Amino acid sequence: MINDLSLFRGPPGVERAREIIERMGKQQIPTSPANYEIWTTHVAGVKPDLSREIEARLQRGEAFTDETNEELFERFFANTRLSIQMLETSETIARELDDTVSSLRGAGGQAGSYAKVLQEAASRFEGGVDSAEFRTIVEHLAVTTHEMVESNLKLAEQIEAQSRQVEELQTALQSVKVEALTDGLTGLANRRMFDETLRRRMNDAAADSSDLCVLVFDIDQFKRINEAWGHALGDQVLRYIASVMRAHAQGDVLAARFGGEEFALIMPRTNVNLAEALAARISRAVKSKRLSLKSTGDVIGEITVSIGIARFRDADQSGDLAARAEACMLAAKHGGRDRIVTDAQLDRQSAA
Missing domain, CATH: 3.30.70.270 (Reverse transcriptase/Diguanylate cyclase domain)
Known part of the structure; x- marks a missing residue:
């Protein structure tokens, strides 16, 4: 279990959380609470044996299948469950990531609008200017505009993928919190x-x-x-x-x-x-x-x-x-x- 949860609070915590999700995404690991716990602990470096095991598997190019993930959790977290503090911290991380995604979406939208304006301007100038020098500038502007559009599309795809991961994590965390902290018969806190x-x-x-x-x-x-x-x-x-x-x-x-x-x-x-x-x-x-x-x-x-x-x-x-x-x-x-x-x-x- 992670001892220093301050590592995952505030802006630095958001960056670490994004790194965790990106690493899990590269290995095609579902963002379940157990998997998130494994990789959060690995990034925090508080279980050296776990980190060595993960790094060795990465070096060997092994896939992190459901069976592998379950094995890691059983081996290194057999006597623990997600603590209340970890659950609350994970929810905070998820909310902060969600806010970050919203901000990036806004930035992406602005970039898209800017690209559209540049593209329209480039088209007008390309059709009505005789100056060779000015045409060269305009052509460069058109190329830059197209690059901006292409970059913006890629950014939008990345943001959308990250947003889905955050939503999946929030849903999974809520499910685990209900199970871990609620009495099944009465619905009250346990x-x-x-x-x-x-x-x-x-x-x-x-x-x-x-x-x-x-x-x-x-x-x-x-x-x-x-x-x-x-x-x-x-x-x-x-x-x-x-x-x-x-x-x-x-x-x-x-x-x-x-x-x-x-x-x-x-x-x-x-x-x-x-x-x-x-x-x-x-x-x-x-x-x-x-x-x-x-x-x-x-x-x-x-x-x-x-x-x-x-x-x-x-x-x-x-x-x-x-x-x-x-x-x-x-x-x-x-x-x-x-x-x-x-x-x-x-x-x-x-x-x-």
């Missing part, structure tokens, strides 16, 4: 996305001394629901809870499936009072609907959740905040379920 987002939000909160709260939810008596009604209904309940959370996760609040029947919200710039008010609204919304078995119409009754809320503290390390929110959720369960417990309440209980 635990990996939750952990990475929380880390970044904690850094932001520490940097600007802003509020940050994490809410952890657990569905009450979920095991009993599965045992009594089956996992199909259990999945229905999970999707229902996810829909409620999604409806209440406004702005930059992240809703995630924390694990099993646990869910979580990351709420930047939100104090405990606001977080507790949102938790209460979610709790009421969950209880407001009586779920039923789709196949028979049997009503399964009221669904409730136990909720824990933790506020970011300056001394918190990675994982502390989520662990404290989960401890609050467990306290809510032990206290009778269908309730909300904050870390401030736990602190008061411990001090008593």
Whole structure:
């Protein structure tokens, strides 16, 4: 995995990204996320063994087939997947490349217009001027104009090819991001996305001394629901809870499936009072609907959740905040379920 992603940011990053795509294009390598990861790592020079392998294959004139690309990825990236940071950086590169392509398209269009004007002028002068010297100049102008037109056509073809590559990369990156960062059942962010987002939000909160709260939810008596009604209904309940959370996760609040029947919200710039008010609204919304078995119409009754809320503290390390929110959720369960417990309440209980 690439360690210094600053190499791929800003104007120098755009040039490196263009170089990567051009190299892949010369070898007729599809711009899939895995292939892009291989060649980005090679250009960055952070995996010498990978670079030596690629250079050796190039010297031998070997083709980079799908099988070869897959083999390289398995050998050198077997224990890694595209990280969130790499995904976001790749998307930035793709956007910057897209902007570059747009600018080149504009420049190409201007060159084409200029060439057309010169060509028209050359044609007029060639038909009505007697001066031999002036005719020589005009003939030279006509030749130059034709060269400009030819060059412009080649430039347009190159730009169009690069634009297609950028679009393919953007599409592939989005597909991988959805797969890597989303829970398949509920459509919410998965635990990996939750952990990475929380880390970044904690850094932001520490940097600007802003509020940050994490809410952890657990569905009450979920095991009993599965045992009594089956996992199909259990999945229905999970999707229902996810829909409620999604409806209440406004702005930059992240809703995630924390694990099993646990869910979580990351709420930047939100104090405990606001977080507790949102938790209460979610709790009421969950209880407001009586779920039923789709196949028979049997009503399964009221669904409730136990909720824990933790506020970011300056001394918190990675994982502390989520662990404290989960401890609050467990306290809510032990206290009778269908309730909300904050870390401030736990602190008061411990001090008593």
